[in-house]
Amino acid sequence: MKGNKIYGINPVSEAIESGKTIDKMMVQKGLKGDSAQVLLKKARDLNIPTQYVPVQKLNRLMSGNHQGVIAFLSPIDFYSIENVLPSIYEQGKNPLFLILDRVSDVRNFGAIARTAQCCGVDAIIIPEKGAAAINEDAVKTSAGALFKIPVCREKNLAKTIEFLQLSGIQVIASSEKSEKNIYQTDLGRPLALLMGNEGEGITPELIKKSDEVVHLPILSDMDSLNVSVACGALLYECIRQRNFT
Numbered sequence: 001m002k003g004n005k006i007y008g009i010n011p012v013s014e015a016i017e018s019g020k021t022i023d024k025m026m027v028q029k030g031l032k033g034d035s036a037q038v039l040l041k042k043a044r045d046l047n048i049p050t051q052y053v054p055v056q057k058l059n060r061l062m063s064g065n066h067q068g069v070i071a072f073l074s075p076i077d078f079y080s081i082e083n084v085l086p087s088i089y090e091q092g093k094n095p096l097f098l099i100l101d102r103v104s105d106v107r108n109f110g111a112i113a114r115t116a117q118c119c120g121v122d123a124i125i126i127p128e129k130g131a132a133a134i135n136e137d138a139v140k141t142s143a144g145a146l147f148k149i150p151v152c153r154e155k156n157l158a159k160t161i162e163f164l165q166l167s168g169i170q171v172i173a174s175s176e177k178s179e180k181n182i183y184q185t186d187l188g189r190p191l192a193l194l195m196g197n198e199g200e201g202i203t204p205e206l207i208k209k210s211d212e213v214v215h216l217p218i219l220s221d222m223d224s225l226n227v228s229v230a231c232g233a234l235l236y237e238c239i240r241q242r243n244f245t
Contacts, residue, residue, distance in 0.1 A: 006070070007065075009033075009067045012070075016071075025051070026052075029052045058070055074134055078153040079123065079151065080154070081097075084123045093122065096121050101196045101206055102131060103132055104197060106137045109131070109132035111142070111228040121235065126153055126154070157203075158205055171212075172187075172213070174193065174194065177213075180215070
């Protein structure tokens with residue numbers, strides 16, 4: 001083990017069996033052998049994100065005998081929204097969730113988590129693939145908020161949105177292409193705010209599934225805000241409507 005990396009088929013397999021939270025695995029393309037196949041099945045069963053890469057990439061990451069497998073430990077535990085949501089209702093809270101669709105910059109993610117914790121967000125929901133690595137930089141940027149706020153890593157965000165909607169949660173997407181601004185909608189209801197990737201925005205499929213699409217007014221020729229800044233503005237409007245109106 002070096003830093004947050006574990007390498008070798010048996011050490012990675014033992015880490016999984018002992019309950020270590022694996023952020024992702026990198027596996028050599030075409031890796032063969034019974035032990036390797038057993039490890040890959042464990043990873044699939046536990047929905048551990050697995051990336052198949054050329055051996056040269058593994059060699060650059062690890063000089064030792066990695067046997068074609070490197071796993072990255074997560075500094076936090078991940079949750080399932082299906083387990084988190086009932087406990088929010090049981091506490092008598094008005095749910096507020098944040099869905100991040102492929103937000104990939106580590107520092108953006110950490111800053112968003114810090115703001116979310118300050119604003120009383122009940123959980124952050126991210127996809128298994130395409131999301132920022134939750135590493136030491138993310139935790140540092142979050143000022144420790146990632147140790148306090150549940151992060152739910154879900155396999156399919158479209159199905160997660162459907163689950164939330166069936167559970168009484170309204171999903172509001174943020175897009176500069178919307179004609180309706182954030183100040184024209186009710187943020188006091190049980191809510192999940194959906195934010196998109198830094199470059200591409202929200203996946204069109206998820207936009208279609210949302211109950212509403214809104215934008216933040218921009219009074220200049222800039223076409224968009226940094227996703228972390230946008231999250232902050234939206235969440236503080238939630239606070240205003242829920243507590244000061």
